Amino acid sequence: MKQQICILGSTGSIGTQALDVISQHPDLYEAYALTANRRWKELAAQARRFHPAAVVIADETFYEPLVKELADIPDVKVYCGSKALEEIVESPSIDMVLTAMVGYAGLAPTIHAVKAKKKICLANKETLVVAGEMILQLAQQHHTPILPVDSEHSAIFQSLVGEDGNEIEKILLTCSGGPFRRFTHEQLKTVTAADALKHPTWDMGAKITIDSASLMNKGFEVIEAKWLFGVPADKIQVLVHPQSIVHSAVQFRDGGVKAQLGVPDMRLPIQYAFSFPKRLHLNGDRLDLFRQPLEFFEPDVEKFKCLAMAYEAINKGGNMPCIVNAANEIVNAGFRRGLCSFLAMGDIIEQTMQQVAFDSNPDYEVYVQTDAEARRVAQDIMNNQ
Ligand code: NAD
Numbered sequence: 001m002k003q004q005i006c007i008l009g010s011t012g013s014i015g016t017q018a019l020d021v022i023s024q025h026p027d028l029y030e031a032y033a034l035t036a037n038r039r040w041k042e043l044a045a046q047a048r049r050f051h052p053a054a055v056v057i058a059d060e061t062f063y064e065p066l067v068k069e070l071a072d073i074p075d076v077k078v079y080c081g082s083k084a085l086e087e088i089v090e091s092p093s094i095d096m097v098l099t100a101m102v103g104y105a106g107l108a109p110t111i112h113a114v115k116a117k118k119k120i121c122l123a124n125k126e127t128l129v130v131a132g133e134m135i136l137q138l139a140q141q142h143h144t145p146i147l148p149v150d151s152e153h154s155a156i157f158q159s160l161v162g163e164d165g166n167e168i169e170k171i172l173l174t175c176s177g178g179p180f181r182r183f184t185h186e187q188l189k190t191v192t193a194a195d196a197l198k199h200p201t202w203d204m205g206a207k208i209t210i211d212s213a214s215l216m217n218k219g220f221e222v223i224e225a226k227w228l229f230g231v232p233a234d235k236i237q238v239l240v241h242p243q244s245i246v247h248s249a250v251q252f253r254d255g256g257v258k259a260q261l262g263v264p265d266m267r268l269p270i271q272y273a274f275s276f277p278k279r280l281h282l283n284g285d286r287l288d289l290f291r292q293p294l295e296f297f298e299p300d301v302e303k304f305k306c307l308a309m310a311y312e313a314i315n316k317g318g319n320m321p322c323i324v325n326a327a328n329e330i331v332n333a334g335f336r337r338g339l340c341s342f343l344a345m346g347d348i349i350e351q352t353m354q355q356v357a358f359d360s361n362p363d364y365e366v367y368v369q370t371d372a373e374a375r376r377v378a379q380d381i382m383n384n385q
């Protein structure tokens with residue numbers, strides 16, 4: 001029986017690489033549902049190639065052109081709107097849901113998929129940043145497995161195979177350092193979105209590429225690791241490793257350290273989440289350790305304030321990470337549109353954290369309100385700076 005997969009965000013960087021994995025193992029996997037936000041032409045082309053049972057376009061403006069485009073293949077059902085995303089993941093035929101949408105929008109469909117007991121292959125880290133505690137509780141309650149797709153978390157997960165019951169002493173979370181690793185504070189004042197979009201080792205969507213340049217991405221990954229592996233933030237150490245070869249590591253109580261290494265290729269963690277505990281063949285480059293040295297440095301949290309903000313948020317807990325995520329989505333988009341500078345991003349997030357009401361024990365409704373309020377506050381600060 002082929003595993004039926006729903007890809008939330010199939011037109012993105014993770015989504016298209018997941019389709020590549022599926023196309024390499026047609027005997028094992030089938031795309032059951034594909035979804036996108038606005039890129040309806042790409043979604044239609046994917047529907048022709050992979051023939052899913054359904055496609056969903058989140059932005060309703062593009063429903064009609066998509067329906068017209070797919071009129072000659074009526075067995076591919078076409079839906080639209082964010083509610084349709086929540087419904088499609090619950091389809092009885094679906095075995096796994098790959099959450100490859102970007103941002104807070106991934107939270108609601110992920111909750112639905114967890115409740116429907118679909119195996120979650122989790123790329124959308126914002127889900128765990130915003131509501132990690134709630135998601136993990138739901139997953140436990142519904143016996144839903146969550147497998148990490150983020151390369152660092154997949155590396156940690158792979159290092160933990162066979163270690164059941166062995167206490168983690170420390171997680172070593174690696175970080176490329178982004179394109180501005182060697183920049184001075186002075187130089188950071190004038191960097192542009194175009195500079196930030198030139199990531200040295202990974203080819204990813206625009207939002208996460210900016211987050212990688214500001215190191216907010218690494219801060220989010222600390223939060224993600226805390227929830228996925230039940231390790232407090234003070235036992236998660238970030239190491240700048242410019243080669244992106246050691247994808248992360250785990251240190252155990254006897255001092256032993258296990259890491260997962262490989263060339264930077266997101267298809268490996270995507271495929272491993274699909275196939276776990278098995279490993280399948282993957283075409284592509286192989287690691288050549290003779291070719292490059294492996295270097296590790298401490299991150300500079302003064303220069304990269306966003307990483308410090310993320311640690312502060314996780315230490316505070318409650319809805320604080322949700323506030324940081326929402327403010328970050330605003331400044332990240334603002335920076336890409338030239339509305340705020342690189343360094344202003346951290347400052348606006350910091351001010352938003354001070355201005356939005358703190359709730360130490362949020363439920364889903366509180367997250368929804370917090371997200372809306374933090375966006376409004378961050379937008380206001382950005383407009384008036
Ligand atoms: P991307 O921008 O390339 O793709 C995002 C996808 O989500 C697209 O298909 C888009 O149509 C869809 N989408 C965007 N907003 C949406 C909305 N409001 N409603 C419905 N669909 C929406 O992003 P990406 O780089 O593939 O990243 C996806 C997620 O995976 C992010 O959460 C990111 O942090 C995480 N991630 C990505 C990588 C990577 O290598 N790209 C690595 C680790 C984690």
Ligand code: MG
Pocket residue numbers: 150151152221
């Ligand atoms: Mg990562």
